[in-house]
Amino acid sequence: MIKIFNSKFFKILFVVASLAILTVSLMPGKSLPTNIIWWDKAGHFIAYCGLAGICRLASNKRADWQLIIAVILFSFLIELLQQLVPNRSFEWYDLLANGLGALAGTLIAKYLKPLIIKG
Numbered sequence: 001m002i003k004i005f006n007s008k009f010f011k012i013l014f015v016v017a018s019l020a021i022l023t024v025s026l027m028p029g030k031s032l033p034t035n036i037i038w039w040d041k042a043g044h045f046i047a048y049c050g051l052a053g054i055c056r057l058a059s060n061k062r063a064d065w066q067l068i069i070a071v072i073l074f075s076f077l078i079e080l081l082q083q084l085v086p087n088r089s090f091e092w093y094d095l096l097a098n099g100l101g102a103l104a105g106t107l108i109a110k111y112l113k114p115l116i117i118k119g
Contacts, residue, residue, distance in 0.1 A: 007117060010058035017051050018074065025078045029087040041097040048075060048101030049108070056109035057117060064106050071102040 052071045059067060075098035082088035 007058050007060055010054055010117075014051070014054045014058045017054055021047055021051060022078060026081060026085055026088075028085055029082075041093060044094050044097035045101040045104070048098040049105035050101075052102040052105030053109035053112075054105075056106045057113055064110060068099075068102050068106050071106075072099045075099070075102070 048071060051074075052067060055067050055071060056064065062070075072095075075095060079090045079095055083090050
């Protein structure tokens with residue numbers, strides 16, 4: 001694979017992704033039908049897997065566990081803030097899906113980083 005990206009690119013992408021997740025998460029929600037609740041949790045997993053992966057690719061100084069904790073804390077803060085938004089609430093299963101996504105994204109990016117980051 002050709003190394004065409006640097007950590008600055010991923011730092012900018014991390015900010016954009018964080019703002020996108022924050023914006024979508026704090027929009028007034030609708031009640032989801034119970035037959036697609038698994039898709040909601042999959043969406044949480046995918047979003048935080050991507051965010052944590054980008055975070056790992058952006059950071060050269062932090063340990064994996066520090067990045068995972070930071071992404072989970074961001075997720076926790078959003079879950080708390082959702083209590084102030086109409087038709088949104090704090091959900092432990094969302095936080096679990098976010099945390100598992102953060103763990104997976106960090107581990108995947110850790111092994112891909114040498115293949116795609118130059119310098």
